[in-house]
Amino acid sequence: MTESTCPVHRPDGDGHQNVDRRKSAALATRNTEPDAGAHWVKSASIARKVLRSKYALQAGAGADQLHFDDPQHAPVFFLDGKEHFNKRQKTGRFLSPKAVAEQHTEIMQRIATELLQGFQKEGQAKLENISFQLAIEVVGEILGLTNSDQAARAKRIQRVLHSSLAQSKPGLPRLLLRAKQTFHTMNFFWRDVKPAIEARKTHPRNDAISFYLEEGYPTKAIIVECLTYGTAGMLTTREFITMCSWYLFEDEELRQRYLASDNKGQLDILLEILRLEPVAAMIHRKVDEEVTGLEEGAQPAGETYGIDIRRINVSEEMAGECPFSVDPDRAQRLQATGRYMSFGDGPHSCPGWQVALHETRIFLDLLFRIPGLKLEHEPDMSWNPQLKSYELRNADISCTVSR
Numbered sequence: 001m002t003e004s005t006c007p008v009h010r011p012d013g014d015g016h017q018n019v020d021r022r023k024s025a026a027l028a029t030r031n032t033e034p035d036a037g038a039h040w041v042k043s044a045s046i047a048r049k050v051l052r053s054k055y056a057l058q059a060g061a062g063a064d065q066l067h068f069d070d071p072q073h074a075p076v077f078f079l080d081g082k083e084h085f086n087k088r089q090k091t092g093r094f095l096s097p098k099a100v101a102e103q104h105t106e107i108m109q110r111i112a113t114e115l116l117q118g119f120q121k122e123g124q125a126k127l128e129n130i131s132f133q134l135a136i137e138v139v140g141e142i143l144g145l146t147n148s149d150q151a152a153r154a155k156r157i158q159r160v161l162h163s164s165l166a167q168s169k170p171g172l173p174r175l176l177l178r179a180k181q182t183f184h185t186m187n188f189f190w191r192d193v194k195p196a197i198e199a200r201k202t203h204p205r206n207d208a209i210s211f212y213l214e215e216g217y218p219t220k221a222i223i224v225e226c227l228t229y230g231t232a233g234m235l236t237t238r239e240f241i242t243m244c245s246w247y248l249f250e251d252e253e254l255r256q257r258y259l260a261s262d263n264k265g266q267l268d269i270l271l272e273i274l275r276l277e278p279v280a281a282m283i284h285r286k287v288d289e290e291v292t293g294l295e296e297g298a299q300p301a302g303e304t305y306g307i308d309i310r311r312i313n314v315s316e317e318m319a320g321e322c323p324f325s326v327d328p329d330r331a332q333r334l335q336a337t338g339r340y341m342s343f344g345d346g347p348h349s350c351p352g353w354q355v356a357l358h359e360t361r362i363f364l365d366l367l368f369r370i371p372g373l374k375l376e377h378e379p380d381m382s383w384n385p386q387l388k389s390y391e392l393r394n395a396d397i398s399c400t401v402s403r
Helices: 025-031 044-052 081-094 097-122 127-143 150-165 172-202 208-214 219-250 252-260 263-276 309-313 330-334 353-367
Strands: 039-041 056-059 124-126 282-287 303-308 374-377 380-384 389-393 396-398
Touching: 025 380, 039 044, 044 056, 044 282, 044 303, 081 097, 081 208, 097 124, 097 127, 097 353, 124 127, 127 150, 127 208, 127 219, 127 353, 150 172, 150 219, 172 208, 172 219, 208 219, 219 252, 219 263, 219 353, 219 374, 219 389, 252 263, 252 353, 263 330, 263 353, 282 309, 303 309
Parallel strands: 039 303
Antiparallel strands: 056 282, 124 396, 282 303, 374 396, 380 389
């Protein structure tokens, strides 16, 4: 295929239409490889086979190191087979498109509006801080973490998540890190989780903690659930919002299209950016059946596979023509959903993808209508080896001050 056949035409000064403008590609390429012993999957067809297999088990992210006395009380992320299916069916009601439309959208609108009003009063902020606060509050509402001071709760959650992802050398440094992790986790429990539990024992609400109590979850399991959803729904959404904002700041045509589009049109743009800049670069599965089609030949049951999401998302097998162009009409042309591999696939695909997409959509629609909005400093990028994802910091934004 030549660039002249590209269906997208957005002049960029040198006449190219399929230029690779990805922000995090070089950083991710240097840091992305499968776990030791895992087969590197770079083909969309093989990735689908692995991810959709009924014999695929969650791997990586410490899945093989966590054990629960009662699997019914384990987070859905760490379950497999029938137990995983049943748990996902039960908890899916908090994350479904219906829940987003009927329950969460109003919450997202309210929280985003409040945060951006604060930004307008100050006239400046770090975008990643606002987006993280948004993600914390939205996930907090879904979980039911609403019975403690909002600002203090956000700081405590941030300390727990950051300490849980930190690494240290063996010996005393590791012991000190574990002590720090325990302290922040218990502080989070006593000040945020416990008050929410006590409140819902007498006045249940339509949130996750009420459901956990109804199902007889022990306190430890509830804490683990809160932290699991915190990592999945807060840290990754922060990066997603910041990255999408970066694209809209630098591309006026794309920004104007976003602001003029309906909900679906806006989601198409966000999904296309996420295709190019997936927050999670690689996910792992262990498959208890033979897998064929790999470069190294057929592999027996019990092997582990690292799915290279970034590489697959920009392959012509997955994306069609001009895989590096930002083309919001791509999914419709390919008669695809637009998710690609960005949220995984199969039974263990991201259960909260609808929540992440819609809170991002709502926030950016409000953000880019603020008078005088500017990106004063492009984000600094670093790599998180535990999450296998990029991190964006120091995205300084400003606007006309509103008194």
